[in-house]
Amino acid sequence: AGDSIMEAADAGLDLAVTITEHIPVHDVMRAVTYAQIRDCTIIGPNCPGLLSPGEISMGIMPAHLATRGPVGVISRSGTLTYEVVHELTRAGIGQSTIIGIGGDPIIGxxxxxxxxxxxxDPQTKAVVILGELGGNLEEEGxxxxxxxxxxxxxxxxxxxxKRMGHAGAIVTGGEGDAKAKIARLxxxxxPxxxxxxxxxxxxxxVL
Incomplete structure (x- = not known):
């Protein structure tokens, strides 16, 4: 999988979506860095991909849950993504683009x-971020x-x-605890x- 990411970058692709799970961390580090040098954006690995309702689907997201609208969604978790998109759609709030960035320690x-x-993006007026314990990517963003x-x-x-769920969901040195993360946000x-x-x-x- 790591070689495939680098092959995509060598081929001149602007974007490579990597839904594969369990790629060795060193392979991901090498492949993502290689792609960045060649101006190829990597989404993932270990992610459900991306979806712009009515326009494009790259990955494994259930497109029937989504509808077009002004809200972006970014998530570390595939299942949470689907649940939130369903909640938004049921409430009459459409989505511009939905991105699963992946739950591994190293991501693109x-x-x-x-x-x-x-x-x-002029179509997006607000964004939902769906995070989990481990790290501080949510606060940084x-x-x-x-x-x-x-x-x-x-x-x-x-x-x-305890390590829970994704490989990146690790609480170390007091950093990344879900309740502390919520307080900092x-x-x-x-909100x-x-x-x-x-x-x-x-x-x-917020809209």
């Missing part, structure tokens, strides 16, 4: 990268975002000192939903 596009792209953001962080009930003014069902109402407020 971060929340900050995707938020920069959404800020430059939200802190620098030039577009309204609403967040949900999974993992508040995870036992302390709220400190910088980001954080306690339940997925609250996201449509929060999006309506």
């Amino acid at each position: 596009q971060t929340f900050a990268d995707a938020l920069d792209r959404f800020a430059d 939200a802190r620098s975002a030039d577009i309204p953001v609403v967040a949900f962080i999974a993992g508040t009930t995870a036992p302390a000192e 709220r400190d910088i003014g980001v 954080v939903a306690d339940r997925l069902s609250e996201i449509p109402a929060l999006i309506r407020e």
